[in-house]
Amino acid sequence: MSTPTRVHIKIQRFRPDEGHPPQFNEYEVSVKPGMTVNDALFAIKEKLDGSVSWRVSCRMGICGSCGMKINGRWMLACQTQIADLGTERIVLEPLPNYPIIKDLVPDLTELYMKHRSVNPFIVRTDREEFEKPTREYVQLPEQMEGYLQFAYCILCGLCNSACPVISTDRKFIGPQALAQAFRYNTDSRDEGAPSRLKVVDEPHGCWRCHFAGACSAVCPRGVDPALGIQLLRRDSLRHRIGIARPKHGAAVAAAGEFKRRKGIPDAPPKTV
Amino acid sequence: MKESTLWFLHIVMALVLVIAIPIHLHNFSTLLRPVGAPGYELALSWEFVRSRARDIFYTITYTALLGAATYHGMYGVRSMVYELSLTKTYEQLVSIICFLAGAGLFAFGAYVAIAALFL
Numbered sequence: 525m526s527t528p529t530r531v532h533i534k535i536q537r538f539r540p541d542e543g544h545p546p547q548f549n550e551y552e553v554s555v556k557p558g559m560t561v562n563d564a565l566f567a568i569k570e571k572l573d574g575s576v577s578w579r580v581s582c583r584m585g586i587c588g589s590c591g592m593k594i595n596g597r598w599m600l601a602c603q604t605q606i607a608d609l610g611t612e613r614i615v616l617e618p619l620p621n622y623p624i625i626k627d628l629v630p631d632l633t634e635l636y637m638k639h640r641s642v643n644p645f646i647v648r649t650d651r652e653e654f655e656k657p658t659r660e661y662v663q664l665p666e667q668m669e670g671y672l673q674f675a676y677c678i679l680c681g682l683c684n685s686a687c688p689v690i691s692t693d694r695k696f697i698g699p700q701a702l703a704q705a706f707r708y709n710t711d712s713r714d715e716g717a718p719s720r721l722k723v724v725d726e727p728h729g730c731w732r733c734h735f736a737g738a739c740s741a742v743c744p745r746g747v748d749p750a751l752g753i754q755l756l757r758r759d760s761l762r763h764r765i766g767i768a769r770p771k772h773g774a775a776v777a778a779a780g781e782f783k784r785r786k787g788i789p790d791a792p793p794k795t796v
Numbered sequence: 797m798k799e800s801t802l803w804f805l806h807i808v809m810a811l812v813l814v815i816a817i818p819i820h821l822h823n824f825s826t827l828l829r830p831v832g833a834p835g836y837e838l839a840l841s842w843e844f845v846r847s848r849a850r851d852i853f854y855t856i857t858y859t860a861l862l863g864a865a866t867y868h869g870m871y872g873v874r875s876m877v878y879e880l881s882l883t884k885t886y887e888q889l890v891s892i893i894c895f896l897a898g899a900g901l902f903a904f905g906a907y908v909a910i911a912a913l914f915l
Contacts, residue, residue: 693879725800727878727887757803764800 527607531555533564535576536617538624546624548615549573561594561601561614565628578616578628585744588680592628593617598682598742619685635681638697642705642723647716650776659776667712674707674752676745683739683749695728699739702730703752709759717771721760730756806871809864816861823848849912862905870898 531553538546551568562580569576581587583602590601595615606614622630648654677700684690684698705724709717724730730753739749762768822828823839838844848854874894878887 689879692881694881696879725798727799729799731799731803732875732879760800761804764798765804 527555527557528612529555531564531606531612531614533568534613534615535565535568535627536615537576537627538618539626540624549576555606557607559606561592561599561604561606561609561616562590564606564614565601565616576628577626579630586678588678588744591619591630591680591682591685591744593619598686600680600682600744603744619681621685621687621690622681630681630685632681634694635679635684635698635700638684638701639679639704641697642701642708642720643716644701644704644708646708646711646714647719648713649715653776661713661776663712670712671707671710673747674703674710674749676747677704677707678745680744682742682744683747686738686742688736688738689732689734693728693732696732697724697726697729699733699749699753702733702756703739703747703749705730706752706756706759709756712771715771717759717763721763724756725760725764730760733757802871805867809867812860812864813868816857816864819857820861846915849909849915852913855909855913858909859906862909863902866898866902866905870894 532550533553534548534550536546537549538544551572553564553567553572556563560583562583565576565578565580578592578601579589580602581589583590585600585603588600591598592601593599593616594601594604595609595611598619601616616628618624618628619630622632622634625631646654653659679700681700683700683703687696687699689696690698702724705720708714709720733750733753735750735754737750740747740751743749759768822833823844824836825833826835827833829835833839834844871894874890877890882890
């Protein structure tokens, strides 16, 4: 695959305050080795059109800010190199299933609200110990493996954007939040599964998933939200018919209960 | 009723269908004639239809088949309509309509199956 020296980038432009329907503007950009779509957008903004808007932050696939449709596929602009697209014509569109704030900037409020609804944090009943810990919560590596891949979610929103159910049912909680509900339900330190299951065991919760798998196909972090939803359904059903595996909160390690392995240095002294 | 309960019933009904549909269809299968199936023509003859209708085993099977298929269909319709992002009131209305339509169809079908016992 030869790298083109110049590419034509069509960007969907939209300003809701102006009242015009979205339209495409085309820009021609010189390609440099290793140039990403994000770099190309910066080049356009600096040299061709300062009004082009998109969201960007870390530029290394960690923050999940720069999700957009690139040539019809859901991608992070900072992770997508122009050379890998293998074409001189690139079309950039904002993420579908979200309102557009401007150009390529989607309004992710709905994503965050749905994420928040499933209590995406460790819930404990021993509040005093949890807030002022005196010892460690023990978690074995194999217990961590049960949820680890779902902990890689960066909240970029590509999964919800690609979800065909959300496109028709705006109330559907969506793959991102459902996968996070499973992630925390599975965490051995967590005791908040009953409250989360109340949220997901609703008509627009985990049962509305069609298992199209689009969420898993587009995730830039390799998370499989579709799997998480199916496992969440299994757990929800087990809970409903009373055969859920009893889950006890993680044991709090007693002082001196675990011996440190050889070669592991002491923690640095406290500075505050 | 919680959605997981409805889903659990959905799976139970699917299992009922997996058992009841082959029992219903094997009568029409020409391939199964060597193992005692009557075949398509005989299965539709009045005498054979009446003999099945008088058989309590078929009454139970057909009633179970009807109940499972009705629940399956009505739950599917409800799920599809729910995806139209309706308000809570309309969603409840859809659930009530699906329940009443399903219950009515089942009651009528079950009545026919039971009445046929006395043909």
